[in-house]
Amino acid sequence: MEKKLAEYKCNTNEAIQLKLVRFAEDLDNDSTTFNPEYSHQIFGDDETVFGYKGLKIILYYNAGNLSTLFRIEYASKVSENFDCVEADDVESKIREIIPPGFCTNTDDFISLLEKEVNFKPFGTLLHTYSVHNKEAGENITYEIYKADMTCTGFREYHERLQTFLMWFIETASFIDVDDERWNYFLVFEKYNKDGATLFATVGYMTVYNYYVYPDKTRPRVSQMLILPPFQGEGHGAQLFETVHRYYISSPVVLDITAEDPSENYVKLRDFVLVKLCQDLPCFSPDKLMQGFSQDMVTEAQQKLKINKQHARRVYEILRLRVTDMGDAEQSRGYRLDIKRRLIGPYKKKQRDLAKMRRCLRPEELTNQMNQIDISMQHEQLEESFQQLVSDYRRIIERLAQA
Numbered sequence: 001m002e003k004k005l006a007e008y009k010c011n012t013n014e015a016i017q018l019k020l021v022r023f024a025e026d027l028d029n030d031s032t033t034f035n036p037e038y039s040h041q042i043f044g045d046d047e048t049v050f051g052y053k054g055l056k057i058i059l060y061y062n063a064g065n066l067s068t069l070f071r072i073e074y075a076s077k078v079s080e081n082f083d084c085v086e087a088d089d090v091e092s093k094i095r096e097i098i099p100p101g102f103c104t105n106t107d108d109f110i111s112l113l114e115k116e117v118n119f120k121p122f123g124t125l126l127h128t129y130s131v132h133n134k135e136a137g138e139n140i141t142y143e144i145y146k147a148d149m150t151c152t153g154f155r156e157y158h159e160r161l162q163t164f165l166m167w168f169i170e171t172a173s174f175i176d177v178d179d180e181r182w183n184y185f186l187v188f189e190k191y192n193k194d195g196a197t198l199f200a201t202v203g204y205m206t207v208y209n210y211y212v213y214p215d216k217t218r219p220r221v222s223q224m225l226i227l228p229p230f231q232g233e234g235h236g237a238q239l240f241e242t243v244h245r246y247y248i249s250s251p252v253v254l255d256i257t258a259e260d261p262s263e264n265y266v267k268l269r270d271f272v273l274v275k276l277c278q279d280l281p282c283f284s285p286d287k288l289m290q291g292f293s294q295d296m297v298t299e300a301q302q303k304l305k306i307n308k309q310h311a312r313r314v315y316e317i318l319r320l321r322v323t324d325m326g327d328a329e330q331s332r333g334y335r336l337d338i339k340r341r342l343i344g345p346y347k348k349k350q351r352d353l354a355k356m357r358r359c360l361r362p363e364e365l366t367n368q369m370n371q372i373d374i375s376m377q378h379e380q381l382e383e384s385f386q387q388l389v390s391d392y393r394r395i396i397e398r399l400a401q402a
Contacts, residue, residue: 013036018164020063042094122186146185181209
């Protein structure tokens with residue numbers, strides 16, 4: 001019986017099928033389908049559902065307005081013959097995150113697809129750029145807009161858009177859209193269909209404007225997502241730079257931060273901020289070789305709204321670019337400079353240990369000493385340094401290609 005029941009267990013990351021539909025024929029084109037990276041927030045940590053064979057959870061979206069087709073298909077479903085075991089209620093779980101008004105049959109969805117010609121981006125156009133598409137052999141145009149909840153139809157559109165967060169951001173949550181301190185930045189692709197220009201949703205970013213006493217704000221990036229069909233094409237960097245430049249122009253903005261940034265976001269931020277800072281006088285090669293300075297902190301903050309922590313990373317990347325790591329003296333100088341920063345947490349542990357020597361009994365001290373292995377710390381420090389240099393080199397390579 002246990003073996004038979006196991007046959008009705010489905011991985012939800014594989015079962016969920018997502019699609020951004022531009023043409024009716026996309027519905028039957030498997031190459032346009034993509035799957036979630038995560039589904040644990042809806043279906044639990046093991047990301048599985050029970051009760052179905054061949055389960056398909058279909059979530060198709062019109063490419064622009066994101067009108068939704070939701071349907072569940074399966075080859076077979078458990079019956080009460082299995083000791084009164086019931087199948088999981090998949091539909092109710094999906095309904096918790098997708099807004100009402102979705103289609104459940106293909107004909108209705110296609111009729112909405114025909115209305116996509118009327119869809120236009122929300123808000124104010126901030127930036128236009130193009131990316132060369134090798135398959136099409138032409139440049140594709142993209143536009144970035146700033147929107148808010150006063151834009152007609154945007155609230156409903158955002159409700160559909162934010163559902164993607166649950167599938168692609170590990171700790172995603174929906175925001176309070178009634179709070180007017182939120183800003184929304186959206187990326188769209190322009191494409192042609194039957195001689196008309198249409199717009200497809202590419203990705204977006206949400207930013208919350210925190211108050212800083214006495215008269216400043218600190219925008220904090222909360223969510224950023226480029227949809228999977230568009231990833232790896234440079235849209236994240238375009239969106240980040242456009243948003244950053246938008247806030248640079250505001251005299252009330254102190255600096256720009258991010259909420260719990262992922263590793264990929266940090267790498268993207270490093271790339272864009274280095275690109276923006278590399279021509280500032282304080283980051284000239286001769287000044288970089290003199291070490292991190294207050295001038296760098298001041299100029300980065302005043303001209304580009306970059307805080308001290310981020311300015312330090314910019315300095316480290318740009319200094320690596322002008323350092324001859326084959327030269328023993330230059331290499332040693334760079335290594336020591338970076339490790340002086342990295343060693344901060346380890347020095348704190350040593351200070352804590354000194355306090356413990358004064359306060360703890362011998363047996364308690366021995367226990368704590370076992371947790372603070374100095375040789376292990378040196379190994380970890382070297383590993384951190386090598387990983388950092390590897391990450392920095394990739395950013396330098398990308399800058400050379402930009």
